[in-house]
Amino acid sequence: MLRKTILQPTNMPIVETQRLRREFQAKKKVITALEDIDLQVEESVVFGLLGPNGAGKTTLIRILSTLLLPTSGKATVAGFDVAKEPEKIRPLINMASGAERAGYDFITARGNLWFFSQLYGVDSSVANRSIETLSAALRLENYLDSKLYTLSTGYRQRLTIARSLINDPRVVFLDEPTIGLDVMTAKSIREFLVSQAKDQKRTIFIATHNMAETEAICDRVAIIDSGRIVACDSPASLKKNFGAPATVMEVSPPLQSLQAISSVRGVKGATSAIDADRGVARLKLIVDDEGAVKAVGAIVESSGSKVLQSWMQEPSLEEVFISLIGRGFAERESEDAN
Ligand SMILES: Nc1ncnc2c1ncn2[C@@H]1O[C@H](COP(=O)(O)OP(=O)(O)OP(=O)(O)O)[C@@H](O)[C@H]1O
Ligand SMILES: [Mg+2]
Structure with missing residues (x-):
């Protein structure tokens, strides 16, 4: 692929934000979706x-891909301001969301890629070459001449990823790129994205709530909660600096609520996940006082459940999140739903 002219000194971050804030006016109140976001993302x-x-x-x-303006603060991509120079940014980037059903159903996969390449003004011979290269790398070649509506979710998503690279962007923003995919398809898309960063010197910016995905492929991770960045580093450093080993308790029957456990002295965070096959709950605790584990065991027993077994688990990004926020994603998401 032809690489675009580099328009900035190479040591500058390709994406940068300073005190970036975005509010939304809801019916009766103002929702602060982003608050004082400071980020620096290096190239490749x-x-x-x-x-x-x-x-x-x-x-x-949406702000970084120039689809939405910030309320205040600043964001730049390739050195250009998203609010003042969006037209300079757009040719250098692309964006795709795993949740969208983008594309034209009654056109072939190849036709869709061609159409989007022409929106970016890609030269015909370059576009044809890119379609071949991307579809080979994403194992789409046998489906290129199939109409979009005949493709399974996995192949549609491969096509969405191919489309997001058709203009040879320096930065591609991907919102939940592997959502809803089976394990093997997700793995192959992740490997492809890593190769894009390493071999094509592209910056891949992924938004996800998938901790394992982040841990597997990201060079750097910003953990965001309620509109604020709570930590930003490599997965290894995040685990070293914030990750405490967790105590996992298998509990049956599952507890109704984690409230009593979260308020035990010495419990820094608690999450619970149901193992539906076995009808048990995995209670994960991060404690800064060993006595807390015993106290939690007593609460479990007094509520009529039993601790079947317990063990220690090395920190993953989930433990980092629990340590920083005091609860896991599942708890945070169910609170939001209430
Ligand atoms: N157009 C809008 N109008 C009002 N509120 C909005 C709008 N867009 C987003 N929000 C609110 O801003 C906050 C952040 O939303 P956003 O969609 O950025 O979260 P997210 O991290 O992408 O979540 P998810 O994992 O569910 O996709 C939420 O409280 C959301 O309800
Ligand atoms: Mg989202």
């Missing part, structure tokens, strides 16, 4: 924006 990295539902991920992606 896979950068993850990790946060639960409603954290502000899509809002930030």
